[in-house]
Amino acid sequence: xxxxxxxxxxxxxxxxxxxxxxxxxxxxxxxxxxxxxxxxxxxxxxxxxxxxxxxxxxxxxxxxxxxxxxxxxxxxxxxxxxxxxxxxxxxxxxxxxxxxxxxxxxxxxxxxxxxxxxxxxxxxxxxxxxxxxxxxxxxxxxxxxxxxxxxxxxxxxxxxxxxxxxxxxxxxxxxxxxxxxxxxxxxxxxxxxxxxxxxxxxxxxxxxxxxxxxxxxxxxxxxxxxxxxxxxxxxxxxxxxxxxxxxxxxxxxxxxxxxxxxxxxxxxxxxxxxxxxxxxxxxxxxxxxxxxxxxxxxxxxxxxxx
Ligand code: RUB
Numbered sequence: 001x002x003x004x005x006x007x008x009x010x011x012x013x014x015x016x017x018x019x020x021x022x023x024x025x026x027x028x029x030x031x032x033x034x035x036x037x038x039x040x041x042x043x044x045x046x047x048x049x050x051x052x053x054x055x056x057x058x059x060x061x062x063x064x065x066x067x068x069x070x071x072x073x074x075x076x077x078x079x080x081x082x083x084x085x086x087x088x089x090x091x092x093x094x095x096x097x098x099x100x101x102x103x104x105x106x107x108x109x110x111x112x113x114x115x116x117x118x119x120x121x122x123x124x125x126x127x128x129x130x131x132x133x134x135x136x137x138x139x140x141x142x143x144x145x146x147x148x149x150x151x152x153x154x155x156x157x158x159x160x161x162x163x164x165x166x167x168x169x170x171x172x173x174x175x176x177x178x179x180x181x182x183x184x185x186x187x188x189x190x191x192x193x194x195x196x197x198x199x200x201x202x203x204x205x206x207x208x209x210x211x212x213x214x215x216x217x218x219x220x221x222x223x224x225x226x227x228x229x230x231x232x233x234x235x236x237x238x239x240x241x242x243x244x245x246x247x248x249x250x251x252x253x254x255x256x257x258x259x260x261x262x263x264x265x266x267x268x269x270x271x272x273x274x275x276x277x278x279x280x281x282x283x284x285x286x287x288x289x290x291x292x293x294x295x296x297x298x299x300x301x302x303x304x305x306x
Contacts (some may be wrong), residue, residue, distance in 0.1 A: 001038060005030045005053040009060035015158060019132050020198045020234060021104065024066040027057045028097045031074060035093035038086060046086050050075050050093075062246045063207060063270050065199045065236035069304055070100050076303070107231045107284035108133060112140035115194070115229055115282040123148040123191045126183065126224075129209035130160040131196020134229045135167045137282070138194075142171050149174045151186050155209060157254045157267065183215050187222040192279070197230035200297075202240035204275035204290030206230070207247070210268055216277035225279040228290075232283045235297045237304050247271070 008030035011017045017026045034053050040046045054071050061067070077096040078089050115137040119125070125148060127134055141148060150168050154177055155161040161177060168175040178186055193215060199207040206212075206228045219226040236245050252265035259265060275290035285296050298305060 001034065001040075001049065002053060002056065004033050004037070005056050009056045012057070012060040018160060018163070019130060019196065020064055020066045021108075021132050021231070023061060023064050024070045025101065025104070027067045028070050028074065028100060030057065031071060032094055032097040035090040038090060040086055042086065043084060043089065046089050047075075047078065050078065061248055061269075063198050063248045065238075065245075066231065066234045068236075069233045069301075073303060074100060104231065104233075107233075108136055110284040111229060111231070111282055112137040114287060115227075116141040116144055116146070118192070118227070118282075118287075119146050119148050120191075121147050124151065124189055125149070126151045126153075126186065126190040126193045126215070126219075127164060128153045128161070128180075128183075128193075128195050128212055128215050129155045130163040130167075131208075131229065133231065134194050134196050135164060137229055138168070138173065139171055142173060149176070151176045151178060151190060153178055153180045153183055153211065153215070155211065156180055160209070180211050183211075184218040184222070187218050187224055190219075190224050192225040192227060193219045194227050194229055194282075197228050197234050197281075198270055199239075199245045200228075200230060200232075200235045200281070200290075200293055201245055201272075202235075202237075202294055204278070204281075204293045206273045206275075206278060206281070206290070207245050207270045208273065210271050213271045213273040213277075216273045220277045226273075226277055227280050227282055227287075228273075228278055229282045232285065232293070232297045232300055233304070235293060235301075235304060240294065240305070245272075 008026050012023050074096040078092050119141040152161045152164045197206045197208050216226050248269040250267045250269050255265050278290045280287045
């Protein structure tokens with residue numbers, strides 16, 4: 001029964017599903033499919049199966065609190081229900097999943113509406129990696145008739161920048177691709193930087209694709225505003241209670257296949273950008289300072305802290 005969950009987890013691990021939001025959506029759908037097809041006979045077995053599914057999904061990528069918050073919330077709806085029949089519990093999973101997805105959709109819309117206002121005609125925006133939330137915001141600005149330019153880093157080692165580039169060209173946006181190390185060279189040409197997020201910590205620091213923090217430092221030095229575009233549900237509550245956000249380390253083969261023996265290759269997928277370098281977080285509650293992230297998340301999603 002857990003096969004479909006295993007398949008989704010493999011796709012997430014291999015980056016066939018990429019970006020925090022898409023990872024969360026895939027995990028939610030896998031949980032929903034599992035509960036629709038389950039052969040468990042009672043509440044205990046059903047909850048046990050959901051818990052196993054949760055573990056499989058959580059280890060597929062360790063720096064993905066949006067996925068964890070989503071799956072935890074959906075399972076909590078089942079746990080607090082007084083229904084006893086598996087079919088009824090499965091229906092709860094299904095409606096909770098739909099509700100969560102709808103909330104994600106609404107958040108993305110609000111983020112895009114507010115963020116697009118920051119884009120003026122002829123703005124030049126630098127971005128890193130591929131964030132579906134960032135590209136949705138840019139699409140919104142384009143639909144509003146704004147004409148702007150984008151500079152994308154290629155994003156070694158997996159080249160997610162090429163995904164961004166293709167989406168921008170489809171929108172007919174003037175697009176320039178640069179190597180990651182050219183970000184400082186072009187920073188003075190950018191009006192601002194927009195990047196996505198995988199995780200937001202209780203201190204207001206942001207974890208995103210490796211290289212993001214370097215770009216933030218460069219933006220700071222060049223006095224170019226650096227914005228993070230993110231749903232608040234990327235907040236990770238464990239960081240509030242002492243744990244650090246774990247940073248996924250991926251295979252060295254992504255960097256160099258058939259590399260010389262005895263060579264050490266390190267391949268962290270993400271890095272931490274300190275709040276001091278973040279101009280603002282563009283989220284569903286507005287454009288906020290990283291300092292207020294706990295307060296705003298707590299007001300909007302109190303259950304995250306339970
Ligand atoms: C993707 C990445 C994205 C965030 C946000 O890394 O760092 O900026 O996940 O994306 P990877 P979104 O390619 O390793 O998944 O806005 O789509 O949630």
